[in-house]
Amino acid sequence: MMGEAGEEESAAAPAEVSRQAELDEQRCLAEALDALSSLVSASLSATLFPLKWQLTRDRLHACLADTTVPAGDESGEDRRDAFVNLLRDVAATAREARELVPRSQGRQYGGGKLRLRSDLDVLAAALDAHVARLDEVHASGALTRARALVVPRPGAGATRDDVRFYVRDLFARLRAGGAEMRREAATALSEVLRDDEKCVRVVASDVADGVGVLVALLECPDARVREDVLEAVSVIAGSDAHRGDLVVGGVIAPVVRVLDAAASASSEAAKERAARVLCKLTENSDNAWAVAAHGGVTALLDLCTDHGASGGELVCAACRVLRSLAGVDEIRKYMVADAGAVPVLVSLSQRATDDAARIQAMELVVAIGSGDSSAREAVVQEGAIEVLVRALDASSSSKVREVALRAIDGLCLSPPTSTDRLLAAGFLDSVLSLLRTGDTTLQHCALKAAHRLCPVSEEIRKAMGDAGFMLELVSVLGASSKSPEAREMAAESLCALVSVHRNRKRFVQEDRDDVARVLQLLGSGDEEKLTPAKRFLLSTVTRLADSSSGRRKILTSEHESGEACGDRCPGRQTDREEAWREQAEEHFPWHLEPVM
Template sequence: MGEAGEEEAAAPAAELSQNEELDEQGMLAEALDAISSLVSASLSATLFPLKWQLIRDRLNRLHAGLADITVTGADDDNGEDSDLDVLAAALDAHVARLDEVYASGALTRARALVVPRPGAGATRDDVRFYVRDLFARLRAGGAEMRREAAAALGEALRDDEKCVRVVASDVPDGVGVLVSLLECPDPRVQEEALEAVSVIAGSDAHRGDLVVGGVIAPVVRVLDAGAGSTAAAKERAARVLCSSPRTRIMPGPSPRTVASRRCSTCARTTARAAASSCARRAGCCGASQAWTRSGSTWWPTRAPCRALVSLSQGAATDDAARIQAMELLAAIASGDSSAREAVIQEGAVESLVRALDPSSPTRSSKAREVALRAIDAICLSPPTSTDRLLAAGFLDRVLSLLRNGDTTLQHCALKAAHRLCQVSEEIRKAMGDAGFMPEMVSVLRAAKSPEAREMAADTLCAMVSVHRNRKRFVQDDRNVAQVLQLLGPEEEKPTPAKRLLLSTLMHLTDSSSGRRKIMSSEHVRNLEKLAETNVPDAKRIVKKLGGSKLRSIFHGIWSL
C-alpha cells in the first residue's frame, strides 16, 4: 500500500513538470520566431547596410544558440538544468562586458549613430525610419538628446507634411508620447513638444487625433501654470487651443452622458471612443466639467477660460500669446449661451477692457484691435452683460481710441460704439454724457469710408433721439452747423449717411432751441437745396421749421 501511494502522489508532480517543460519550449519557439521576423524585417532597411548586416549576424547567432537549447532539451531531459546554467553564465558574461564598454566611454553620445534627416522628395519609408529614430530618442534618450530630438521633430513636422502623417499613423503611440512630453519638467523639451503638437493641430486630417489622445488637459495646464511654464510654451499652448476648439469629431454621447463622465486626466475628450478611453483611465474622478456642446462642436469652458483670461492679461505674457488667448476666448463665447456665460464669469470682459488701456506699454495696436473684436463677440453680438462692460470703463476706452487710435483701431471702436448704441436708451444716455456725439460728428467729417460715415451717422441719430442728449447737442452751435455742412455738396441722390443726418435734424426740430440753431446757421442753404430737389426728409424739416416764413428768411440771407 505504501509503495502504491507514493507512485500515485508522484504522478501529478511528473505531469506538472512535463507541463512546465512544454511551456518553456513554447516560449523558446516564440523567441525563435520573433528573431526570425526581426532578421527578415531588417532586410528591407536601405540606410547603413553594413551596420544592419552586423546586427543580422548577431541575431542569427542568438537564433542558433536558442535553437541548440531547444534541440538539447528535446533530446536530453537530464541535461536541461546544465544547459540553462551555461546560458545564464554566458548572459552574465555579456552583461559584464557591456558594463565595461559603457564605463570606457565607447557608448557616449558623441559616438552614437545619428540618423540623418531625409532630403526633399524622400520616400515615406525613409521619413518613417527617421521619425521613429527621433521618437526612440524621445522615449529613452538623456536630457540633451531628448531636447535635440524634440527640436528636430518640430522642424521636420513644419517642413514636411509626410512627417505629420507618419507621427499620427506610423509611429506606435506617437501622439501619446508627444502629449506626455507636454508636462516634461525640462522647459526646452516641453516647448519643442508643444511646437510639434501645434503643427499637428494645424492639420485638418490629424487634429482629431490630438483631441482623442487627451491633449487638451496638459495644454490647459501649461497655460495655467503661472511661472511654471515659459512664455514660449504658453504662446504655443494658446496656438494649439486656437486650432483645436472647433475640431469636428465623430458623433459623441449626449451632453448628459458627457456631464457624467468627469475625468481630469483627459479633459473630457468628447468622441464616443475617447469617452470610453476616459472610462478606462485610472484617474477618472469628479473634476468639474471642462466642455460644453454646441451642435456637433465641443467647447472648453470654465477651467480653460480661467487660464486664457489669466494669459490675456498677464504682465509677463508676450503679445502673441495674449492675442491668441483673446482670440480663443472670443471663439469659445461664440459657441452657445453656456459657453459665453463661462467666459464672462471668469472675468473675460474686465480683462479685455483692460487690454484697451492706451497707457499700457505692453499692449500693441494689434492686441487692442483683437480685444475690441473679442468684446464684440462676447458682449455685443448679441448684446449681453453690457452692464459689466460699462462698469469696467469701456466707454472711456472706446472714446480714447476714436480720438487717438490708428485707422484700424478707430474703425473697430466705431463699430463697437455703433453696436452698443442700439442696446438701450440708458446706454445712449451714458454715451451722450461721455461725449460721443461731437466725436461722431468728427468721424463724419474725417472718415473716407462710406461704411464708417454711415455707422457714425446712425450712432449720432440714435443718441440725438434721446431728449437729454438733444439738449446737450444743441448747446454747442458748432454741432448743428457741422451737421448742416455735411449735407453738401450736391449729389443726385442722398447717401445713406446723409439720410441719417436728415433724421438727426428732424429730431433737433422737436425743440425750439434746435429749430433756432438750424435757422441761424450759415449752412442752412444745404438743407434748402435738398428740399428743392424733392428730398422728402428735407422738405419735411423745412416745413417743420416754418414753411414760407423760413423761405423768406432764406431768401433774405441769400440776397446779402
C-alpha cells in the first residue's frame, strides 16, 4: 500500500509542475497584455512624432499574434521557458516605452526632440526584434492559437476617440496580423462601418493610409478577407464626403479585376460586393471613364452574358453600373459599336429567369437605344421591340409587363418611331388585353400607350378601331375609380379614333349603345364645370353628329335632352344643332378636323 501511494505521488509531481508552468505562462501573458494595452492607450495622447507612434502601435499589435505553446512534445518545457522569457521582455519594453509618452505630449522634452526621436527609434528596433523572435517561434510550430491583445468594440454612443482607437487597432491587425487575425479584423471592420457612420470618417481621415491599406487588401489571396474588405469599401463608397478618397487611392482597378472572370477566380459574393462598389462610384456617371479605362465594360458584359451562372443580384448590379456608364456618349457608342452590348442585353431581356435581372436589362436596352439614331437602330435591328412585346404576355409578372410597356414607350413612342414593326409584333392586341385586366397600374400604362399611338397616323387609328379600342376606352371613361388623368387620356384617344370615318361608322353601329353612354358621361356631374375629359367628349359627340346615322343615335338616346346634357347637347331643331356645334368648336377648335 505504501509503495502504491509513493507511485501516485511521484506521478502527480510532474503534472503539478506542468500546471504551475502553465500558470506562469498565463501570468506572464496577462502582464504583457496589460503593459501593451496601457502603452497603446497612453500613446494616443502623444502629439510629437505622431507617425512614429502610429508605427509603434502597429508593432505592438504584431507582437502577440499567436501565443500558446502546445503540450505533449519533448521540447515543450524548453519552448515554454523561451516563450515566457520573451513575454517578460515584451512587457519590460512596453513599460520602458510608457515613460516616453509624457515626453511626447510636449510638456517636457527630457533632452529635446532629437533625443526623443532617437529613443523612439530605439523602441521601434526593440519591438522589431521581439516580433522577429515571435516569428521564429511561430515558424517552429510552437505557437498555434491567437491570444493577442483584443480591443473591445465601443458601445453605442461611444466618443470618436474610442472609435478611433478601435478602428486603428483593427487596421494594425490588417497590416501585421496572421491569417486568422486578419480575417477577424476584416470582418469586424466591415461590421462596424455598416453600423456606425463615424467609422467611415475615422478610416478616411484618422487612420494613416487607411484607404490605401483597404485597396491593397483587395488583392489579398485570402477570399474571406477580400470579401469583407469589399464590404468595407462599399460602405465608404456610399459616403459622398469620402467616395473620392477611394478613387484617388486607386480602388477602381482592383475592384474591376475582382469582376473579371479571366483575371480572377473570385467568389460570387465577392463579385456582388465589387459590383455594388462600382454602382456607388459611378452614380450620375461619375468615374465612368476610370471604370471603362480599366476594362469595366467588358467585365460587366461578360457577367451579363453568363447570366445563367451569375446570380440575379450580381447581374442586376452589373446592369446598373452599365447604365451609369451609358450616360457618357462616347462610352455608350463604344458599348454599341465595339463591345457588343446590344445583343447581350436583348438576350438577357428575353432569357433571364430572374425578374429583377430581366427588368434591369430592359431598362438598360432603352437607355442605350434612346441615345441617338444609330444606337436606336442597332437596338431595333437586334429584335428588342419583339422581345419587349413578348414580355407583355400573361406569363410574365405584372412588374415585368409594366416595365416592358414603359420601355416600349421610351423606345418607340416618345417620339413615335418603328411603329410598323411594333404593330407587326402584335402590340395592339397586348395593349387591348392589358386594358381589360384588373391591374390598375398596367391599365394606366396601356392607356398611356394607346394615347401615344392615336396621333401617329390614320392607319394606326383604323387598326385600333378594328381591334376594339373604342369600346374599351368608353369602359375606362365609365369607371368611377379612374383618375382625372386617365379619363382625359381615354376621352382624347376616343376623340382621335372617331375622327376616322370607318371608326365613326363602327362606333355608331355597334350593338352596345356606346353613343348613349358618351352622352350620359357628358351630362353627368357638375354641369357648370367643363373638365378636360368632357371637352374631348363634347368633340367626340360633335364628330358623331356629322353623319346622319350619328345624329339619329343622338336624337333617339334617352340622354339627348337638355335635362341630361344641358345646353351643350344637340336639340331636335337645326338651329340648335348649329349653335351646339359652334360652342364645341370654341372649346377645342384644334381637334375638329374635316370629316367625311
